[in-house]
Amino acid sequence: MVRTTRITPTTLVVLLMILAFVPARAFAQAGFRPSRTVQGYYKGQITPRWFGDNTHFWYRNDLSGKTKEFILVDAGQGTRGPAFDHQKLAAALSQAAGVEYKADQLPFDAIEFADGVKTVRFTVEQTTWACDLDSYACTKTDLGPIASSTSQSEESSRFGRGRGGSGRERSQSPDSPDGKWTAFLKDNNVFVRSKADSQEVQLSTDGAESNAYGMFSWAPDSKALVVWRIEPDDGKEVYLIESSPAGGGRAKFSKRPYSLPGDKFKTYELNLFDIETRKQIKPDVDKLELDWQVPRLQWKKDQRHFACEKADRGHQRFRVIEVDSHTGETRNLIDEKSETFIWTAHTENLALRLVNWLDKSDEIIYVSERDGWRHLYLVDAAKGEIRNQITEGEWVVRGIDLIDEDARQVWFHACGKNANEDPYFVHCYRINFDGSGLVALTEGNGTHSIQYSPDRRYLIDTYSRVDMAPVHELRRVSDGKLVCPLETADISELFSSGWTPPEVFVAKGRDGKTDIWGILCRPKDLDPSRKCPVIEQIYAGPQASYVPKRFSPSRQFASLTDLGFIVVQMDGMGTANRSKAFHDVCWKNLKDAGFPDRILWHQAVAKKYRYYEISRVGVYGNSAGGQNAAGAVLFHPEFYKAAVASCGCHDNRMDKASWNEQWMGYPVGPCYSECSNIDNAARLRGKLFLIVGEMDNNVPPESTMRFVDALIKAGKDFDLLVVPGAGHGMGGSYGQRRMQDFFVCHLLGADPPNRNAVDKN
Helix, strand or coil, X not given: CCCCCCCCHHHHHHHHHHHHHCCHHHHHCCCCCCEEECCCCECCCCCCEEEXXXXXXXXXXXXXXXXXXXXXXXXCCCEEEECCCHHHHHHHHHHHHCCCCCCCCCCCCCCEEECCCCEEEXXXXXXXXXXXXXXXXXXXXXXXXXCCCCCXXXXXXXXXXXXXXXXXXXXXXXXXXXXXXXXXXXXXXXXXXXXXXXXXXXXXXCCECCEEEEEXXXXXXXXXXXXXXXXXXXXXXXXXXXXXXXXXXXXXXXXEECCCCCCCCEEEEEEXXXXXXXXXXXXCCCCEEECCCCCCEXXXXXCCEEEEEEECCCCCXXXXXXXXXXXXXXXXXXXXXXXXXXXXXXXXXXXXXXXXXXXXXXXXXXEECXXXXXXXXXXXXXCCEEEXXXXXXXXXXXXXXXXXXXXXXXXXXXXXXXXXXXXXXXXXXEEECCCCXXXXXXXXXXXXXEEECCCCCEEEEEEEECCEEEEEEEEECCCCCEEEEEEECECHHHHHXXXXXXXXXXXXXXXXXXXEXXXXXXXXXXXXXXXXXXXXXXXXCCXXXXXXXXXXXXXXXXXXXXXXXXXXXXXXXXXXXXXXXXXXXXXXXXXXXXXXXXXXXXHHHHHHXXXXXXXXXXXXXXXXXXXHHHHHHHHCCCCEEEEEEEXXXXXXXXXXXXXXXXXXXXXXXXXXXXXXXXXXXXXXXXXXXXXXXXXXXXXXXXXXXXXXXXXXXXXXXXXXXXXXXXXXXXXXXXXXXXXXXXXXXXXXXXXXCCCCCCCCC
């Protein structure tokens, strides 16, 4: 007997609508395109070439149709215009060279001015020409080629350059600064050898193979030697098996040291040796426990005292400890404690060093969130106390760009200071050490990057938003005032091609007060009369914020929007670059991942746009985002219906200690289990697709496989893709395509193409 299924008219209509929603051409083009760049974007950046007395610069604009123009700016006069008459120069060069050239397609990319701005030189096919800009007569010269060069500006577009305040760190050289001694190790103990007569002197006797000395630091006056005695860690490792090596043959096994939360770290015991008396001193300083870092000493100007930084394990106490190298006496110059965490590890996304020693004074510029926001403090290192707070307010310092000790000023960038703006937008500032004289160097409503003139009198400010093309301005550094507008990027061809920018959307978070910022990317052919399923890209790692803020001509998430999905991204509570309270949500609570805020954000979008299908929301992420994505269908299955989790840190006890102890604390407590996807595998509802690269050298692959084991034991259904040879990512183009098919199946209810079918062509 053949069983038949009766399809009602209503069901048939729904099925036809779903299938119509995924046109065949979308599947045919469904290769991974994380962002598809569309042609037709001009004047997006400026590369200035300053010359003369640094009051003039030129730059080139590359324009539509492979045309270009050269622009000259007189910063002193505040004027901008063509660098020369392009028509006249093209005619003059055509006559002199015997070749016809067009004014908007001149055969060179770089120029050089001479005689002020009366003559311009350039190179065409190995010949250098000079053109008099009064007569427009072009003549050959004997000069070498005028080559394109990088900007002569002091580039600060990525910030963090020229921080200053490098201080007086001593190198690890075994030779004393006065050239009289060489320190060395023998039989796990400390010796010095006289360079005069090669006599060896033993300074320590308590070294052992399991607790040997190492890492020398001489006092600048050569009277004392600082040496750390190092007790090794447990040497625990993680393992990888490469199943399909390129050369074929047997699988390959590899291993490497890898500390997990709770593992024993290397410990460093501080020891001092008086070279003249041979006396050994053990200062009363707690041993430093460090995973992959090493201790760093800072000698003070008196050449007698030095300081070291100590972040207690668990990151709830941070100290700068001063030591007298003559007596071993100690005191705390900085001693900060927190009920949650002090952000000392994985600060790569900040152009900040917590402790910035000044070279010309006994002072420190210290970065702290002690008042609830990340700010700068001036510390008197002679007295061991904070002299004053340099920056303050409900905003966040993002990086130090320059410390000018002569002017006693800090140049920095920050976000959140301007009202009625996205609080993540970066602006640039200058302020005096005493907290007075704050000058905003940038102004426009957008996120900013700057390039200084070589003498730092002027800056070129470029700002944009995801929904606004870049604007370039010349500004004066002394007061931040506008000198003259330069360019606004031309995106008219982008719009003509059907390109649309992401929409910025803001909704209130779980407290009903805090704004949660995100973006929406829609299908090009969105039909507002039809419900559209939603996919959220998630990464909630507390070490940064992630929603794009700068303009991009690319089509964000094109590989998914082309299939008919709305794709969104937002930063919930627990991520960085807002208040300390906003950030603290992650403390011992990584499973939170900002989900209460994210769900409210989705609901607010659905309230505004009826086509936003709140009942069909999927989520995907990699690494910590993989942990988050899987957590969505474990801890919030009433909202998230399908998740793709790649290379996830599915249990914070199985990932690198330095990252996880920063947010989850030490010692390892119950919160680790509470946040574990593995321990909560039985909670799975909805659809889950796990991806892992067998050669992931970031998050150990066993994190995913242990999750798989727990899901199997809980009797759960899920999909799994193990990619041979793949590292820490979404599984390459194959993994990306499988992710797309997964969402098409479970959110659109359609069948992806049968790629195993026989090709009848």
